[in-house]
Amino acid sequence: MNIKIELFENDRAIEVYVHGEIDAYTAPELREILFPLSKKDEVQMVVDLTDVDYMDSTGLGVFVGIFKNIRAKSGELRLVGLSNRLKRLFEITGLADIMDINSPIEGEVE
Template structure:
C-alpha cells in the first residue's frame, strides 16, 4: 500500500498531486502533508486525485479535516481528477455537496 504526494507551492497557492491508495496506513502521511498547508491564512489548495486507485473512510476524514481548516482560515479548497468510483464515494457521503469537486482538471488561463 503505497502513496506518493507531490506538492507545488507558489505563494498562497498549493497544488497537491496524490498517487496510489489512501487508506488507514497511508492517510497519516497525507494528513501530515496537507494539514500544515491548510492552516495558512487564505491558502488556495487544489488536490488532484486522478492517480488514486483506492480510498477508504480514513481518506475522507483527512479531506474533511483539511477542508474545515482551509475554510476556517478563509481559504479555498478543491479536489479534482476524481475517478467515477471516488466520485461516487464523495456523492454517497454527501461530501460532494460541501467540498468543491471537479471531475475534470481545469487547464489554462482564461
C-alpha cells in the same frame, strides 16, 4: 499499499498530486503533509486525485479535516481528477454537496 505525494507551493497557491491508495496505512502521511498547509490564511489548495486507485473512510476524514481548516482561514479546497468511484464515495457521504470536487483541471474540457 503505497502513496506518493507531490507538492508545489507558491505563496498561498498549493498544488498537490496524489498517487496510489489513501487508506488507514497511507492517510497519516497525507495528513502530516497537508494539515500544516491547510492552516495558512486564504490558502488556495488544489488536490489532484487522478492517480488515486482507492480511498477509504480514513482518507475521507483527512479531506474533511483539511476542508475545515481551509474554510476557517477563508481559503478554498478543490479536489480534481476524481474517478467515478471516488466521486461516488463523496456523493454517498454527502461531502460532494459541501466540497468542490467537480471542477475540471485547468485546460481540461468537461
